[in-house]
Amino acid sequence: MKMKLKSSIGNTAFSIVAFRVVAFLLGSFLLMIAFQHVSAQTPTESSTGFAPLDQWRDAIIAGNLASLKALYSSDPPAEILANNVATGADADIGFWLALRAQGMKLEIVRIKERPGVESIIFKAEVRSSSSAGQIVNVTDAQAWRNQGGQWRLLSAERTDAPHLKQPADMKKDIYPEDADANADIKAAEQKAATEHKRILLVFGANWCFDCHVLDLAFQRPDLAPILASGYVLVHVDIGLDGKKNASVAQQFNVPLDKGVPVLAVIDSDGTVIVSQKNGEFEDTRSLTPEALLEFLNKWKPPAQGA
Secondary structure, eight states: OHHHHHHHHHHHHHHHHHHHHHHHHHHHHHHHHHHHHHHHHHOOOOOOOOOHHHHHHHHHHOOOOHHHTTBBTTTTTTTEETTTTEEOOHHHHHHHHHHOOOEEEEEEEEEEEEEEEEEEEEEEEEEGGGGGOOOOEEEEEEEEEEETTTTEEEEEEEEOOOOSSOOOOOOOOOTTOOOOHHHHHHHHHEEEEETEEEEEEEEEEETTHHHHHHHHTTTSSHHHHHHHHEEEEEEOOTTTTOOTTTHHHHHOOOSSTTOOOOEEEEETTTTTTEEOOTTTTTTTTGHHHHHHHHHHHHHHHHOOOO
């Protein structure tokens, strides 16, 4: 009887220990699952360096309509240009929340600071649950203003799923400050006459984001050969005030008040073949490669003997 009692007590103690081990392991497993779930729901994106933009991004990830709407200016109303179409704050908010972002990486292209104003251009990679977890790419240029101690989004120019490569920065000196436009055009005319080409004048500036987009586009393998074989490229700087080389623009019938980049094609003798009049490439970031290809093919010089 004593031997059976000791055996029973031993078995009971072993069962208690085994139960505690199983309970501990199960608890640890559930805790790990909960931690992973919380981590997946918590924004882990790094700071952009501008706190209101971080708050804007985090409100989108959290799906917090009230917090997001509070970041948009209401007086004056925020001005939004989406894919070159004028909309408003509600439409912009609706677009971002409809993505149901699980994560959002912002790559800052440029931040320009002025007293009470922040101008920011960034590329967004949104991990969207509305697109089966796929990445949605967006380019956005935002202007923020400090209104009574509260930063609010004053305007934005958004391009959804751009077709052309967007620059990571705007450091390239496409338009050297000391360039002599008249001398550059004269040299291009001489070269074009010798090589049976036309001159492609691109008016713009280093501060122009779309000018950098166009510069990248001209390096594409489907565009670069046509540009090289048919044109001599000349960049004409309009300067910080947009008025530099105004006489050159006037000479070639190029309006500078419709935005840049703006293009003109001239012959080797200076005759204007075509000049853009309505800001056709002002929003280059939203153009397709086909649109650029069509322009270059349309205005390239005719084949010799044709």
